Amino acid sequence: MAEGHPYRNKDGVDISLVAAFLRLTPEERLVTNDNAVKAILELRDAFQQQKDDKRRSQQNP
Amino acid sequence: MHSSSKRTTSGDLSKILEALLEADIQFILVGGLASVVQGAPITTMDVDIIIRPSSENIGKLMSFLKETDAIYRRPNGKTIAPIAEDFSGTGHILLSTRLGSLDVLGSIEEKKTFEDLLDHSVEISFRGHTLRALDLKHLIRLKKESKDINDRQRLAVLEETLRQLKEKG
Numbered sequence: 001m002a003e004g005h006p007y008r009n010k011d012g013v014d015i016s017l018v019a020a021f022l023r024l025t026p027e028e029r030l031v032t033n034d035n036a037v038k039a040i041l042e043l044r045d046a047f048q049q050q051k052d053d054k055r056r057s058q059q060n061p
Numbered sequence: 062m063h064s065s066s067k068r069t070t071s072g073d074l075s076k077i078l079e080a081l082l083e084a085d086i087q088f089i090l091v092g093g094l095a096s097v098v099q100g101a102p103i104t105t106m107d108v109d110i111i112i113r114p115s116s117e118n119i120g121k122l123m124s125f126l127k128e129t130d131a132i133y134r135r136p137n138g139k140t141i142a143p144i145a146e147d148f149s150g151t152g153h154i155l156l157s158t159r160l161g162s163l164d165v166l167g168s169i170e171e172k173k174t175f176e177d178l179l180d181h182s183v184e185i186s187f188r189g190h191t192l193r194a195l196d197l198k199h200l201i202r203l204k205k206e207s208k209d210i211n212d213r214q215r216l217a218v219l220e221e222t223l224r225q226l227k228e229k230g
Binding site: 009011012013014015017018019020021022024026027029030031032033034036037038040041 | 072073100225
C-alpha cells in the first residue's frame with residue numbers, strides 16, 4: 001500500500017496526514033479520536049454479534 | 062451499575078477528560094491521547110493519566126470514579142470497584158468507566174511520578190479548562206525506551222509530528 005504513496009517519509013509515515021492533523025485544534029483532534037474509537041467499537045460489536053448469530057444457527061439449524 | 066455491553070460501546074474519551082477537569086482533579090495526560098492532543102494522527106482507545114497522589118486529590122478522583130461506575134478492567138470480567146488505597150502507590154490501575162477506559166498511573170517509565178513530570182508538561186486550553194499533557198519530546202523519549210510493540214510502532218509518527226511542529230516554529 002505504501003508503494004507509490006507520494007507523501008511518505010523515510011520511516012513510512014504519511015506526512016500529509018500529520019500536517020492535516022496539526023491544522024486541527026486540540027479539541028478537534030480529541031473529537032476525531034473519539035469518533036474513531038466509537039467506529040472501532042461499533043465494528044467490533046457488529047463482528048462479535050455476527051459470530052454469535054452464526055454459532056447459534058449452527059447449534060440450532 | 063452499567064451493563065458490560067453498554068461499556069463496550071462507550072468511547073467518549075473527551076468527556077472523561079472534561080469530567081476529570083470539572084472535578085478539579087490534578088493530573089497529567091500521558092500516553093496516546095497526550096500525543097493526539099498535540100497533533101499526532103493516531104487512534105487510542107483509552108485515557109492514561111498520572112495523578113498527584115495527595116489524599117485530597119485521591120478523594121476527588123474517588124468521587125469521579127464512583128460517578129462514572131468505574132470498575133477494574135480485567136480479562137475475566139470480574140466486577141471489582143477500586144478503593145482509595147489503590148491509588149497511593151506507583152502501580153497502574155486499569156479501569157473501565159461508563160464513558161470509556163481510564164488508566165490511572167502512579168508512575169511511568171523510570172518510576173517517574175506526577176511531580177517529576179510536571180516540568181515536562183504543556184498546558185492546553187480545552188473546553189474552558191486548562192489540560193496538562195506530557196510534552197511530545199518527552200513522550201517520544203518514553204516510547205523509545207518502551208518494550209510495548211504499539212509504542213514502538215507509533216514512535217515514527219510522533220517523531221514526524223514533532224519535526225513538523227518545529228518547522229512551523
